[in-house]
Amino acid sequence: MLQSQAQQTVEVSVGRVCTIAEYLLERLVQLNVTSIFGVPGDFNLAFLDYIESHSKLGWVGNCNELNAAYAADGYARVKEGSIGVVVTTFGQKNKLVLHHTFGDGRYDMYFKAAQQVVISHASLQDKATAAAEIDRVITDCVLMARPVYLVLPTDLVSAQIPAERLQTPLNTEPPQNDPETESVVLDEIVKLIEEAERGVIILVDACSIRRNVKDEVFEFAKKTRFPVYSTPMGKTAIPEDYELHGGIYAGVTSRPEVKAKVESAKLIISVGGLKTNFNTGNFTNKISPAQTVELHSDHTRIRLATYHGIGMKHLLPKLTERMQPFKEDVKAIDVPEFTLPVSQEDNDKISHLWLWPRLGQFFKKGDIIVAEAGTAYFGALEIPMPGGSVFMSQFLWCSIGWTVGSTLGAAIAARDMGLPRVILFVGDGSIQMTAQELSTMIRYGVKPIIFVLKNNGYTAERYLHDENAQYNDIATWQGFFLPPMGGTEGETCQSYTVRTKNELSQLLDNVEFAKAEKIQLVEPLMDTHDAPRVLKVLAALLKKAKLEE
Amino acid sequence: MLQSQAQQTVEVSVGRVCTIAEYLLERLVQLNVTSIFGVPGDFNLAFLDYIESHSKLGWVGNCNELNAAYAADGYARVKEGSIGVVVTTFGQKNKLVLHHTFGDGRYDMYFKAAQQVVISHASLQDKATAAAEIDRVITDCVLMARPVYLVLPTDLVSAQIPAERLQTPLNTEPPQNDPETESVVLDEIVKLIEEAERGVIILVDACSIRRNVKDEVFEFAKKTRFPVYSTPMGKTAIPEDYELHGGIYAGVTSRPEVKAKVESAKLIISVGGLKTNFNTGNFTNKISPAQTVELHSDHTRIRLATYHGIGMKHLLPKLTERMQPFKEDVKAIDVPEFTLPVSQEDNDKISHLWLWPRLGQFFKKGDIIVAEAGTAYFGALEIPMPGGSVFMSQFLWCSIGWTVGSTLGAAIAARDMGLPRVILFVGDGSIQMTAQELSTMIRYGVKPIIFVLKNNGYTAERYLHDENAQYNDIATWQGFFLPPMGGTEGETCQSYTVRTKNELSQLLDNVEFAKAEKIQLVEPLMDTHDAPRVLKVLAALLKKAKLEE
Known part of the structure; x- marks a missing residue:
């Protein structure tokens, strides 16, 4: 089941047809998916046959569907660039009063319920559009780093469609930033950084992980030698044993030395910020927008101005390029040591x-x-x-x-x-x-x-x-x-x-x-x-x- | 925790106010609910305090929410006339980025997802209408025998409302049938029964249980001495050791003697029928509409004619009243014996x-x-x-x-x-x-x-x-x-x-x-x-x- 990018040849031949099931599975294999999670059910068994007989995919049968969803989530979080996949029942086109329904002729209730929690969805009903719909939904999943939902009716599992689209890998890169706006944004950020002299810190948050800019932000940090702090949801986005990692910041729940450093910074470069109640110490973060540059997946905010469409994935490397390498002795940089010594207590209870x-x-x-x-x-x-x-x-x-x-x-x-x-x-x-x-x-x-x-x-x-x-x-x-x-x-x-x-x-x-x-x-x-x-x-x-x- | 109808005094005093939580719980107590299922969560703890301190209610803490829903379902099925109740988190009015959300400011996704599977729902936002909304939703639950969904925001749990509506019990009786139509329906059914002479059978199905007409249909059966058969989903609606219970009918999956009897009947009185794939032997039921009277909760079908609004709960007792008691020897009635002798096998494996x-x-x-x-x-x-x-x-x-x-x-x-x-x-x-x-x-x-x-x-x-x-x-x-x-x-x-x-x-x-x-x-x-x-x-x-x- 192990494979590298290079081994990902398309199983179905060029110019030939394949079934919709094969098409879908091939797209997943191209994304380096090797295991699929779920529970067998009457209406997905025909599809599971394709998984079971696939040379590059393994089936992981979970005890129930909720657990399967959690497993797929965990899989995706570890296997960066890939996705987690769950197969459940049910989807049918004709409207008989079947089991696994409420007997009221509605077949779309799972689909409608799922729409509340997904970023993109499709119900395949037509083999002419099936491949494009599969591609759209999977691309959204990777690009937006959010769940998607695909309904594959039993009667379409083995329907034949052309296979040639599989020769073109899915484009899961974020769109390029508008060059003119990006240039203005870079100038503005560089100016603020220069003005702040060395009073700049980097605050990494949840979406630096979700949107896959961990390497880009670390390169920026290493070149500039700006101290790095993480929010709770940004934990381990930057190696925590990095000498300039100062610890975890979340408002008044932070350690006092971390709170003091972050809140007294002249400029905060916030990467992939997510201001939830727990992630901000119940909204006690004292970070003035006037002293903050926020880098997000699809926009950039410089102090009070928002630049729509300027995403961090492409912006960050350019920003790093604009920075002068910091040459002085790293020991001179004032950052708390991120460490937690074992407490001595006068009893043997596990506290x-x-x-x-x-x-x-x-x-x-x-x-x-x-x-x-x-x-x-x-x-x-x-x-x-x-x-x-x-x-x-x-x-x-x-x-x-x-x-x-x-x-x-x-x-x-x-x-x-x-x-x-x-x-x-x-x-x-x-x-x-x-x-x-x-x-x-x-x-x-x-x-x-x-x-x-x-x-x-x-x-x-x-x-x-x-x-x-x-x-x-x-x-x-x-x-x-x-x-x-x-x-x-x-x-x-x-x-x-x-x-x-x-x-x-x-x-x-x-x-x-x-x-x-x-x-x-x-x-x-x-x-x-x-x-x-x-x-x-x-x-x-x-x-x-x-x-x- | 045990109580009878008589003991169901209202805990809150007449003319006084009560909290919305107390109002809701009192309505449940009036329906003979004694246990409530669920899982504690940050946003329901204030409500759980009311349950924990209620003299007539017990809290059953489940391991997870799915299991809690199943438990409530089982409770309701055994405790006829009562309902099963599950409490889960979450509901909030203000739109902070809180945990238990997706962080996108949407607070209605659970509500919207639930709407796919409930017959009635309410999100309490205003204490002026809260009591009426609670009453409406609970009434629908009992009357329609289907799940309902009520959102009680944390900040309304202890809001004070007038208590006097609690003096009027909820009316959970099905509406009366239109007398004129009902009279025509009764005449038609009686005529068909007479024409069929003794070639009538009763087929009890799922909704005779759900809509609580088991007693009414059994009275009808005993007075007329018509043979009774059940579908799979009607099993035990009529006592299976009743001498004229002939067994389970579901098309070609039936035992041959049952199939022969049901399919050769001159007239079938179908009670609470639900034609699902498994309940009908994958739609192999050979029951001609021309030989069938279908009694449902909200309509009656006589051969090919549908009489809307004529429900079985009130119709059945009147039909029974119109019947002549059957006086002949019950042994003369030709009905298969519903029995299943233990098979003799030549090995000791549990088959x-x-x-x-x-x-x-x-x-x-x-x-x-x-x-x-x-x-x-x-x-x-x-x-x-x-x-x-x-x-x-x-x-x-x-x-x-x-x-x-x-x-x-x-x-x-x-x-x-x-x-x-x-x-x-x-x-x-x-x-x-x-x-x-x-x-x-x-x-x-x-x-x-x-x-x-x-x-x-x-x-x-x-x-x-x-x-x-x-x-x-x-x-x-x-x-x-x-x-x-x-x-x-x-x-x-x-x-x-x-x-x-x-x-x-x-x-x-x-x-x-x-x-x-x-x-x-x-x-x-x-x-x-x-x-x-x-x-x-x-x-x-x-x-x-x-x-x-």
């Missing part, structure tokens, strides 16, 4: 204060680190991660349980890419949402290390509203649930309950454990009401805001 | 042929029997069930995994109603969809008996398309997954693997097992390619239809 810096010592280059929206996320946020590691979370939508499915997808992508370790942090409430996908990990032989923070329920919710409400309690699961899901304890899987700092430290120092050669599940027992620093600050903020309402 | 009749001997009056769409459903269909038992399945939408969540809800409703046993049949593929809800069963102390048919994957799909396709394989789970989910084996739960007919028979005959005093999970090992008779017939039909396309 958040101790846990996260200690885990920081465990991470290695190339690790994929996944953290659930909850205490796990808020804790992982503050650990500086090694260069070449990828931090994954879903912190806008905040669907808990997302990490379990996405860890499966990430692990499958990581295996393709030769990345050895995927490490998941998830709460005991969150894992219950999607736990069955552990069995899919076992089935497909991926070997993540899974930390289940065992603290008796939805601790983040307790902080955000009422610490003692019973609805934040959960069913008590009793560890060791890999064997019932198909693992053989000690052979294909290994489960650990750790009660003390010392026990966890020993485990983290165990060379065999660190090698991640089987799927491992670790349950650190933690206090119900303990939480990482950032969550505590944020919760206090939200409570204060509520009282003032 | 579908043997399994279902054997299970039939295990069922008792008052049992709630739940069967997953798959081999479980097709097998259970043919077993005659005891009077007073309820058969539950979801055979139009066919979402596999539905039964696990709905068994939880059914069991909670059954406990309210003093019904001792809920018995679930689910495949090993289906249970993986929603398995975590077993932990909720353990947590809330309900004690269903769960049979997991262990046959290595999606056997129904194998029959419908390709027996050996790998996408129909699943992860191998290894039984005994109640203890990891919080059960204590031998105390609060008990797991069994049964390999032979003899082992299963012994278990079924075990008095302690039959008492269902703890949650019990039984895994009968079955052949991957074995299937019940009806599935085999249906699969052959579908394959033939495909070849002829």
Whole structure:
């Protein structure tokens, strides 16, 4: 199943016809898709036959559709430039009262529901336009980095269409910027940078990852030697062990030294900014538009002026070219050291204060680190991660349980890419949402290390509203649930309950454990009401805001 | 939490105000709702506080939202006249870029997506209309027996509104029929019945259950002594041990003697008919409209003429009144005996042929029997069930995994109603969809008996398309997954693997097992390619239809 760009020859012959299914799959292969996720269902089986018999594609059967979607998301986040694909049932052209419908003759309800969450969609009804529609929807998916939805009716799966369009790769490059406007924009930015002298910082955010400008912004940073900070959603866009990475900025939830530096900058170059409540410390970011240049995928904002159509993918390299290389001693640059020493406490209980810096010592280059929206996320946020590691979370939508499915997808992508370790942090409430996908990990032989923070329920919710409400309690699961899901304890899987700092430290120092050669599940027992620093600050903020309402 | 109609006093005082949350909950209590399902989320916590502190309502925290919806569905199906309620996040009026959104300022996407599947909906934005909107939506839910969707923004949860509307119970009776039209309809039906002499049969279908006319149709049947048959979706609408119940009719998938009787009837009184593909043996029902009277919730069809607005709830009792009581010896009536003897086989493997009749001997009056769409459903269909038992399945939408969540809800409703046993049949593929809800069963102390048919994957799909396709394989789970989910084996739960007919028979005959005093999970090992008779017939039909396309 492994393949490089070069190997991506078109399976169907030039000048010949192919089926619509083959056309679609070939387009996915051209985007370096190697695994497709989903659940078989009566009306997609004919299409699944094409996947099962495809030499370059593997089918990953999930336990349910939600988990499949999460897995595809995780796959796409690790496999940059590729996409995640989910196949579900159902689509039919004729209007019989079939199962998998409401029996009311409506066949478009899934399509209409999906339209609420996708950037582009098509329902193939005509083989004359099918290829163009497939190309349009897939191109939008890559270009906009957003979900798309394609309905392929059973009766069109094997319909024959010309194959020659497949010879032309999809153009997934963002459009070029208008040269005249771009030139003005560059002049303006260069002027502001010069005026700010060395009081410039770079703030990388979510869309620097989504819109794939991580390399471009890092080149800009290295040439200029401007200090770099990340928002929570920009975490690991720039290697966090880069000597001029100063840490994470999110308003009043930031560490004080980071907050002071960012908010006193003369000029902020914001890359791919996304101003959500959690990403900005509940909108406490003190960044004046008058001191900010915002680079986005499809526009640029310089102080108060917006330049539509000027996207960062093409702008950034030109901006870097305009910069003078910074020659002075890097040590003279005043940037906080992004580090988090392990706290000394006078007891052996596993606290958040101790846990996260200690885990920081465990991470290695190339690790994929996944953290659930909850205490796990808020804790992982503050650990500086090694260069070449990828931090994954879903912190806008905040669907808990997302990490379990996405860890499966990430692990499958990581295996393709030769990345050895995927490490998941998830709460005991969150894992219950999607736990069955552990069995899919076992089935497909991926070997993540899974930390289940065992603290008796939805601790983040307790902080955000009422610490003692019973609805934040959960069913008590009793560890060791890999064997019932198909693992053989000690052979294909290994489960650990750790009660003390010392026990966890020993485990983290165990060379065999660190090698991640089987799927491992670790349950650190933690206090119900303990939480990482950032969550505590944020919760206090939200409570204060509520009282003032 | 137990209560009768009489106890349903209004908690809020006359002439006083109440919060919108209290108003809504009071309406639910008036409909005999005692448990509410869902998952806590940041934006619903304020509302959950009202549920948690309500003296007549209990909160059931599910592992995820899908499972919660299934549980509410199961609850409603058992608790007739009541409704199932799910609370999820999210709803906000102001348009900040909050988590649980896509960050694009749209707050109505869940609402719009939900509109595809609900019969009625409201988004409360104004406290002046909130009470009327709540009443409208809940009334539609009961009256139409379909899902509804209500958005309650966080900032309106505690808004004060007048409470006096609560003194007037919601009117959930179907509207009266127009007397003149109804009179014509009755005359026409009586005439056809007389003309058919004794060649009349009654065919009960899905909507006799959904629209709550089971009692009315049974009265009609008992007075006239017309033979009764059920479609698959009408199963247990009429007690299956009723001496004139002839069995299940669904076109060519019916047993031959049933098919012959139904298709040779001079007149068919069809009650609550729903002509879906599976419910009609893939549309092979040979029932001529010229020989049929169709009774529906909102119209009546007599041969080829449709009478709009004439609904069966009020029509049926009047029709029964017009009938002459049948006085002759009931034994003279020619109706097949609805029975399924246990097959003798020359081996000890647990086959579908043997399994279902054997299970039939295990069922008792008052049992709630739940069967997953798959081999479980097709097998259970043919077993005659005891009077007073309820058969539950979801055979139009066919979402596999539905039964696990709905068994939880059914069991909670059954406990309210003093019904001792809920018995679930689910495949090993289906249970993986929603398995975590077993932990909720353990947590809330309900004690269903769960049979997991262990046959290595999606056997129904194998029959419908390709027996050996790998996408129909699943992860191998290894039984005994109640203890990891919080059960204590031998105390609060008990797991069994049964390999032979003899082992299963012994278990079924075990008095302690039959008492269902703890949650019990039984895994009968079955052949991957074995299937019940009806599935085999249906699969052959579908394959033939495909070849002829």
